[in-house]
Amino acid sequence: xxxxxxxxxxxxxxxxxxxxxxxxxxxxxxxxxxxxxxxxxxxxxxxxxxxxxxxxxxxxxxxxxxxxxxxxxxxxxxxxxxxxxxxxxxxxxxxxxxxxxxxxxxxxxxxxxxxxxxxxxxxxxxxxxxxxxxxxxxxxxxxxxxxxxxxxxxxxxxxxxxxxxxxxxxxxxxxxxxxxxxxxxxxxxxxxxxxxxxxxxxxxxxxxxxxxxxxxxxxxxxxxxxxxxxxxxx
Ligand SMILES: O=C(CO)COP(=O)(O)O
Numbered sequence: 208x209x210x211x212x213x214x215x216x217x218x219x220x221x222x223x224x225x226x227x228x229x230x231x232x233x234x235x236x237x238x239x240x241x242x243x244x245x246x247x248x249x250x251x252x253x254x255x256x257x258x259x260x261x262x263x264x265x266x267x268x269x270x271x272x273x274x275x276x277x278x279x280x281x282x283x284x285x286x287x288x289x290x291x292x293x294x295x296x297x298x299x300x301x302x303x304x305x306x307x308x309x310x311x312x313x314x315x316x317x318x319x320x321x322x323x324x325x326x327x328x329x330x331x332x333x334x335x336x337x338x339x340x341x342x343x344x345x346x347x348x349x350x351x352x353x354x355x356x357x358x359x360x361x362x363x364x365x366x367x368x369x370x371x372x373x374x375x376x377x378x379x380x381x382x383x384x385x386x387x388x389x390x391x392x393x394x395x396x397x398x399x400x401x402x403x404x405x406x407x408x409x410x411x412x413x414x415x416x417x418x419x420x421x422x423x424x425x426x427x428x429x430x431x432x433x434x435x436x437x438x439x440x441x
Contacts, residue, residue, distance in 0.1 A: 208436045209416030211242035212423035223249035231255040233430035237437050261289030267314030289321040295365045309350025321357040330366035353390035360394050361418040367398025383413035406435040
């Protein structure tokens with residue numbers, strides 16, 4: 208399975224290096240694919256053997272005049288070949304449109320990156336019923352090559368991110384089953400995954416892994432989740 212940590216705007220460069228070192232130790236003892244997405248200023252030439260380090264964001268360019276962004280040149284310095292695209296915080300806080308996200312996707316696909324592509328509905332769409340919700344999520348697949356061989360999709364309901372709220376296990380399984388019909392890419396669940404619910408979520412049909420935010424900030428907790436995945440036969 209795929210166990211991924213999105214560190215968001217947390218940890219210094221120094222702390223990130225210790226974090227990755229610690230996670231790499233437990234990842235090496237596991238059969239899981241482990242990804243860590245540090246803050247951009249913490250990207251570095253890590254000596255991790257098993258952990259794949261990715262970037263939380265980049266602009267679809269080699270370099271140029273894009274203040275505040277980084278491009279391919281800055282990623283290549285550290286051998287980064289994995290990117291998160293479409294995260295709800297970039298869609299809703301930073302205002303990225305589906306059109307721009309699709310452009311970013313096409314660019315990094317062209318560069319052969321592994322892409323962790325995030326989709327998920329806000330609370331009002333969830334409350335509007337399943338049809339409205341699925342329609343909203345479907346629009347997030349527009350312009351995205353769902354058969355890209357290095358694609359990983361993460362379903363992250365916006366209302367479940369950082370809130371402690373999660374859909375029921377039945378709901379996660381149900382939505383994952385629907386989303387698997389749109390793409391056979393590995394499908395992760397994200398949104399308030401923690402040590403106390405990770406095992407149940409990982410056991411669900413059509414859940415191929417987890418994308419963890421706040422609970423992954425503690426290497427020990429994240430390692431426990433990696434171990435849980437090892438304990439589950441899939
Ligand atoms: O956004 C997330 C991972 O990308 C999930 O964040 P939390 O685990 O903090 O809810």
